[in-house]
Amino acid sequence: MSQDDPRSAYEQVADDLRKKIASGVLKAGQKLDGNAKMAEHYGVAAMTIRHALDILRSERLIVSQQGRGTFVASDPVGTDSAERDGNMVDELSEIKAALELINSRLDRLEGQVRERP
Template sequence: MGAGDVLDHHVDPTSDRAVFRQIADHLRMAIRTGRLEAGQKLPSEAEMMEHYGVARMTVRQAVAELKSEGLAVAEHGRGVFVRSRPPVKRLASDRFARRHRKGGKAAFLAESETVGAKATVDRIKITEVPAPSDVAERLKVQSGEIVVARARRYSLDGHPVETATSYIPVELARGTRIMEDNPGPGGIYARIEEQGRTLDRFVEDVSTRMPTREEAQLLNLGPGTPVFRLIRTAYDLEGRPVEVCDTIMSGDAYQLSYELPAH
């Protein structure tokens, strides 16, 4: 698709909306309607200057808008491209259902299959650390008490989408596959339940913010892309917390979807 196929609108000089924002609107619409596809190069500055009859700075301001929204990314010496995005993963309320663990699938793998994406995990690091104060409060242990931390990064079809660190009481983790890179079929929840600590419920706190520099690098986030922070606490049938998971998720890779009873 050439520039003429994309640049099929003209700016309205009588509009109250700045010219560079009108140009950004046209490009944004082309991306959202698929006329500019992921990985495709945007029209060049020269093409846009000629089509719109504007100065180079005006074009650069328009493109900067798309970059700030995480829609476009510049590649040195090559131009500006539509940012490739991972498959959108539905964060559903049933993702920790026991049927998934019985089927030998951890939650991330089970949900990835619903969008037809290949799930991978890397950057696995297992350590024993003092519990951070907010984690200690949720686990009902003393602040600074030693717990097992399992940190990892998840990807869909090669796109990093989330990092997660699980904090588990040492008595539930030491001497089990929870201390190994691969905790086995069903993930760490299956290993916890094997010890007689049947899971009963999960409590999640979700917030949004802009990523730290390290998070943006780990998740390959473009400028202007926010993250979800989800902190989940897992409880057994006796109401005892057995795990706290602190997850950072790419804001453009997830849709929160919950089914709530009306009674």
């Protein structure tokens, strides 16, 4: 974990695991190491690992099975990649439209301020 990173240790761990899942380093169905082993690997407390895994569990990237362990979800986001890409494009289009509206309003407000005596 980086001391220079402003994020908490559990956020850094969650982000690292998230990246490994997204890149395929950790594959769907793969069992994750136990909390103690991950804590040792990352140099953090087991509670930090539990918190990071709670985040990934809430994002449906991993699943835990009582007595068996924690696994990468078989379909981490619940959709196929084409649908995910389409959803992402739609979301980015909405963000772009919102930014254009904000810029338009900002331009109008700046014009009104300049017109004031």
